[in-house]
Amino acid sequence: xxxxxxxxxxxxxxxxxxxxxxxxxxxxxxxxxxxxxxxxxxxxxxxxxxxxxxxxxxxxxxxxxxxxxxxxxxxxxxxxxxxxxxxxxxxxxxxxxxxxxxxxxxxxxxxxxxxxxxxxxxxxxxxxxxxxxxxxxxxxxxxxxxxxxxxxxxxxxxxxxx
Amino acid sequence: xxxxxxxxxxxxxxxxxxxxxxxxxxxxxxxxxxxxxxxxxxxxxxxxxxxxxxxxxxxxxxxxxxxxxxxxxxxxxxxxxxxxxxxxxxxxxxxxxxxxxxxxxxxxxxxxxxxxxxxxxxxxxxxxxxxxxxxxxxxxxxxxxxxxxxxxxxxxxxxxxx
Numbered sequence: 279x280x281x282x283x284x285x286x287x288x289x290x291x292x293x294x295x296x297x298x299x300x301x302x303x304x305x306x307x308x309x310x311x312x313x314x315x316x317x318x319x320x321x322x323x324x325x326x327x328x329x330x331x332x333x334x335x336x337x338x339x340x341x342x343x344x345x346x347x348x349x350x351x352x353x354x355x356x357x358x359x360x361x362x363x364x365x366x367x368x369x370x371x372x373x374x375x376x377x378x379x380x381x382x383x384x385x386x387x388x389x390x391x392x393x394x395x396x397x398x399x400x401x402x403x404x405x406x407x408x409x410x411x412x413x414x415x416x417x418x419x420x421x422x423x424x425x426x427x428x429x430x431x432x433x434x435x436x437x438x439x440x
Numbered sequence: 441x442x443x444x445x446x447x448x449x450x451x452x453x454x455x456x457x458x459x460x461x462x463x464x465x466x467x468x469x470x471x472x473x474x475x476x477x478x479x480x481x482x483x484x485x486x487x488x489x490x491x492x493x494x495x496x497x498x499x500x501x502x503x504x505x506x507x508x509x510x511x512x513x514x515x516x517x518x519x520x521x522x523x524x525x526x527x528x529x530x531x532x533x534x535x536x537x538x539x540x541x542x543x544x545x546x547x548x549x550x551x552x553x554x555x556x557x558x559x560x561x562x563x564x565x566x567x568x569x570x571x572x573x574x575x576x577x578x579x580x581x582x583x584x585x586x587x588x589x590x591x592x593x594x595x596x597x598x599x600x601x602x
Contacts, residue, residue: 347573347582416509
């Protein structure tokens with residue numbers, strides 16, 4: 279089943295090697311994030327290239343963007359530590375870039391990655407988005423009963439970050 | 441094939457109704473974005489609940505969050521217009537909420553939606569992330585040859601926004 283899902287996803291629109299559906303010089307001539315727009319930092323959505331799961335949201339500055347393209351591994355700018363952050367550098371759980379997308383305003387970046395180790399979240403979950411409020415919508419109220427964990431925990435952070 | 445992909449995705453981890461894998465009171469007791477953290481605005485990733493495609497990145501303030509939950513349709517805060525923005529309000533191409541996820545730091549939001557009309561981007565594309573730099577990585581250089589359009593154009597904006 280798991281393999282079957284993978285094959286389907288590979289052949290779907292989520293796949294890395296996508297056909298050139300249209301050809302528009304003005305749209306495709308540049309592929310440069312507009313870092314100046316938001317004071318030098320832009321939001322980056324990181325998505326698993328295989329499952330389509332959104333893994334995390336982080337930020338890049340120009341240096342992180344260049345290092346990501348030059349190395350083929352995700353680099354971010356850590357707002358809390360105020361420094362370049364090569365994700366997984368110490369643990370080896372890096373994010374291998376499969377594709378990079380840029381939005382219409384060039385002020386948001388999407389990375390399609392292979393997450394080595396299977397977990398992107400420092401709390402050990404596959405995705406940082408592990409809490410879910412599910413339907414039906416509107417929910418009336420957000421209660422304990424309609425919030426659930428929605429992804430697997432791969433490691434215990436207390437064991438990994440000692 | 442298309443229906444088959446849909447069925448697979450429905451039964452995969454991207455599906456809306458996900459099982460409670462783990463149970464942790466401290467993690468699930470609250471589901472409140474920390475709007476104060478970033479001056480009142482948080483980034484929102486909007487993903488098609490059916491295909492898994494990331495459609496757009498936008499921002500919410502507290503009011504947009506509350507309106508989204510109360511109405512079951514995506515509301516954002518438009519940074520350019522400096523006002524609440526009910527996506528698709530005039531065209532009818534709203535985003536019906538299927539699930540809402542919150543990240544580990546409660547400072548990023550993920551919406552799983554049904555995009556009415558099929559296109560999220562004001563330029564007529566299915567997704568705002570319609571430009572892709574594909575592999576292999578590292579690419580060496582970003583050239584015209586390795587940038588491609590990666591999603592369908594559903595409408596001509598010059599026809600829709602007259």
